Amino acid sequence: MSSVPKRQKLDAAGDGNTSAGPNEEESDALEQIDACQNEIDALNxxxxxxxxxxxxxxxxxxxxxYEKRSELxxxxxxxxxxxxxxxxxxxGILDEEEEECLHALNKLEVEEFEDIKSGYRINFHFDENPYFENKILTKEFHLNSAASENGDWPASTSTPIEWKEGKNLLKQLLTKPYTNKKKRNSDYKTFFDWFSDNADPVNDEIAELIKDDLWPNPLQYYLVPDIEVEPEDDDEIDDNEEEAFDDDDGEEEGDEDLEDEGW
Amino acid sequence: MSSVPKRQKLDAAGDGNTSAGPNEEESDALEQIDACQNEIDALNxxxxxxxxxxxxxxxxxxxxxYEKRSELxxxxxxxxxxxxxxxxxxxGILDEEEEECLHALNKLEVEEFEDIKSGYRINFHFDENPYFENKILTKEFHLNSAASENGDWPASTSTPIEWKEGKNLLKQLLTKPYTNKKKRNSDYKTFFDWFSDNADPVNDEIAELIKDDLWPNPLQYYLVPDIEVEPEDDDEIDDNEEEAFDDDDGEEEGDEDLEDEGW
Structure with a gap:
């Protein structure tokens, strides 16, 4: 861009330039600053x-x-x-019967699209189970234009769940009280609600926690120590192991408290 | 790390493993998962x-x-x-007399430390002025350990201002009502309050706005159009220029509104 900017908002100099625009010397400097900005933008x-x-x-x-980890x-x-x-x-989004159902989840996969910023998909691989026919449930996020040839973004999609007869957890949840004892998530009622809901693909908190927290290091959550066991009584755990595995202790204990209070 | 994790919180399998710890097969798998995690961490x-x-x-x-821009x-x-x-x-943090004083600000510099994440400094270069003796006022943020040999982080420091006789704006501000017409910033009363206050170096909103918004592209703010001039009446400005320079129009107008209402 080579046009000379004509205006500035404030006549901070008090030299009457506001209405007339900057003088020639200033216009020239502004034009060169603009060229600098373009160079900076290009470098960025x-x-x-x-x-x-x-x-x-x-x-x-x-x-x-990650593939080796999935096998293990x-x-x-x-x-x-x-x-x-x-x-x-x-x-917070796991209903009791959903927990039951997720026992069949044998593999989790998070795949970022090749250009990364455009989106990602989460694949949930299931064993044969009493709830649905699908072997894989996929939730996919298209967050930037580059990923969507059809221009349909931001958007998320999810595999339609082929529920077995009388096992549609989404329908069941509508007719029974919410049974999760833990802190209720304000945005999603339950896991399959979250999975099936594509109304607001941007800032999907659960999806981001799966992608950025659970997927990079699930072991820290799998290995959360049993809160009932006093660490001092457990001679098998030395301090180094504690530190290495239990770096989220504080948060977990907070959650336990909620559970104890009957949330 | 090669130790075998001994515990898991929930006995999700219902096979009584919670108190006894995982069986040998699982321990072996967990150990290998842990090795995988270490590889992943190293790659990260x-x-x-x-x-x-x-x-x-x-x-x-x-x-x-940036240096060329500073000269321009x-x-x-x-x-x-x-x-x-x-x-x-x-x-929002500029008191009226501070604005007066900042007319002497001839150069702004933001320098990230060599390892970037450890911190940055902002140098304010001043002409000879009626308020203080300093030629450069520096505010410096040490946010991570790498930057501070003395281990003093997170911390910020700022050049002590050598006020001229009777010109200490910080003292004056204590004894007169706040004169900024605009929206008052909730964290800092005024610019020199902000500059001198090093009580909370983390998440310094003003410093971050200077570093990440004003410094990378000040032109967009310098060139904000005078809101008093109706764009339709201004024949000198064509649409392309409007778009190129005034991409923050909406926000600015919002701020103007506050000003008009006597904030």
């Missing part, structure tokens, strides 16, 4: 591109680790449902 | 380091642009004070 854009490339590279490098997780019964239940916020 | 750290390097590279590349800005009287006054939030 290049920096963003390079950072994106680094993130893409490390997404690729992390992938085999399958050897631990109820790894994911336990991690969900122990997560201070995610636990 | 390497990614952060590479991103830091990109940011450092572009900080260096941007530097000459000196040719425009009251560039910085005008930008401050036009900024919707920063304007």
């Amino acid at each position: 854009e290049k920096a963003s591109e390079e950072i994106l490339k680094v993130e893409q590279k490390y997404n690729k490098l992390r992938k085999p680790c 997780v399958k050897r631990i019964p109820n790894f994911w449902v336990t991690s969900f239940i122990n997560h201070p916020q995610v636990s | 750290e390497k990614a952060s380091e590479e991103i830091l390097k990109v940011e450092q590279k572009y900080n260096k590349l941007r530097k000459p642009c 800005v000196k040719r425009i009287p009251n560039f910085w004070v005008t930008s401050f006054i036009n900024h919707p939030q920063v304007s």
